[in-house]
Amino acid sequence: MSLNRSFFVPIDSPLHRLNPLTKLTFVFAMIISAFLSVPDMAPALAVLVLLTGFIGKVQRQYRTVLLKLILPAILFMFVMQSVFLPGGETILIQVGRFDVARENVRAAFLTVSRVFVMVSSFAILLLTTHPSKLMADLTRRGLPPQLAYVIISTLQILPQMQAKAQTILSAQRSRGLDTESTFLKRVRAIVPLVGPLVFGSLVEVEERAIAIEARGFTSPRAKTFLYEVPDTRADRLIRWTLVIFTLLSLAARIWLS
Amino acid sequence: MAIVNLHNVTYKYPLTETPALQNVNLRVKEGEFVAIIGRNGAGKSTLCYTLAGFVPHFFKGELTGSVEVAGMDASKSHLHEWVLNVGLVFQNPFNQISGAKYTVFEEIAFGLENIGVPRDEMKVRVEEAMRLTGISDLADRSPYSLSGGQQQRVALTSILVMQPKVLVLDEPTSQLDPIGAREVFGVIRTMAEQGMTVVLAEHKVEWIARFADRVVALHEGKIILDGTPREVLTSDLLLDKGFGISRYTSAARKARELGLWRQEQLPVTLEEAAEGFALTPNASPKRRCESK
Ligand SMILES: Nc1ncnc2c1ncn2[C@@H]1O[C@H](COP(=O)(O)OP(=O)(O)O)[C@@H](O)[C@H]1O
């Protein structure tokens, strides 16, 4: 698929049809509420985000992201926080020399829920939003095109840089460069890579600057966009609902503590 | 009417002593197809950048003389006006991909988005340009998943879609395999035949000889020859200065020493060589032994 450099799943769903800004608002509403609202809300929000994934019909791809990326990270965090955090009174079990206290398990569960909400809501945004449409919509709304360009081209060019580093590495290794022994030797081995990678990149940056300049990137005329990105009344309604929801959750935090 | 008019142009890159271009005078008529030849470092790229406005608007440095292209004057116009009139394609296909787009179609539309072409017109123009360069079937592919030749045709299409009056190409096939080069040359030929003004820096002299209207030879920043392909490409001066020369010219030159080439003009292409040798009387192998 041509979008293999993005997470985007090219299907149709109610979430796919939403305006990108609406989904971005959802992401921030969830994150702000999960981190700043009353602590008990984070697990509930986690469930909400999970359900949203179903509306977007991307549960299969989401599961991949979940298993490969999110779960390992949060499991690690959970264990670290519940086992190794000192203090806590109600000891549940003992793991070797460490006491696992109920308070720490609770805190760990909370942290993990928050991280889950953050990463998952982002994942759902990326899975259901065409990256070009996201950038087109934000640029139309006033995001500087240079910033949009930097964000999206960085995402695209990183894998290229990686591939290039690998090529240079192989080339140097075939000339007898040692990249597989001790740490210090390996660090020393990296040094000859820096030159070609950085110098190559500088020349490339100049050429790419010329190339995009040749395509009128700095033209003072108002830009137009290939994709029409609809913004419906439903979108606006959802966005306002999310904003009010976020404000209420912040208010709850202030009143309840 | 000259669409390109360089008069006494001398240019030094910033922080350099020797000029990359020296007293260059070049006039190109509308619809003309001019090839530029020269060894590495002769100033071909610099000349291309000058025609496309990047000298002096992108590479600062010191420019004297007058540069007029498509009614614009280098000392007055902005780069963003130049790019509307002059298209530039260069060597490395990969570096010409914007990096901001996910499909070839989007990539080609990028320039039109930047200059504010309305959406409906944009789509029509992109499709038309892709048909012209024969890449319609690549529309939904990622620009990164293409071969060098395909990428270069995408780069070329991305420029052509902006409908420049002058097309400047700086060694567009030098990093491509023979198949990719042939594809790109095919597009350039089509453009020239359709009457676009084309300036092409290129090494492949046999191809130039067949398709260019005129050849300009650059050496150490100066134009040393300017004329029809056959005049320029068979000149002894090219030999002295170490230019790349057609193997057919070299063969005929050798044959002339042996008395086996009797035409006044040396050939550049295979056809010209074959024709010339066919006209040489008594050029049979037997006769050649006797003459030795
Ligand atoms: N960006 C630059 N800064 C300084 N000098 C340059 C730059 N680019 C090219 N030159 C010099 O200008 C001269 C002409 O280079 P160039 O136009 O690239 O030649 P060609 O394309 O024919 O190989 C060379 O001597 C080269 O070293």
Ligand SMILES: [Mg+2]
């Ligand atoms: Mg060059």
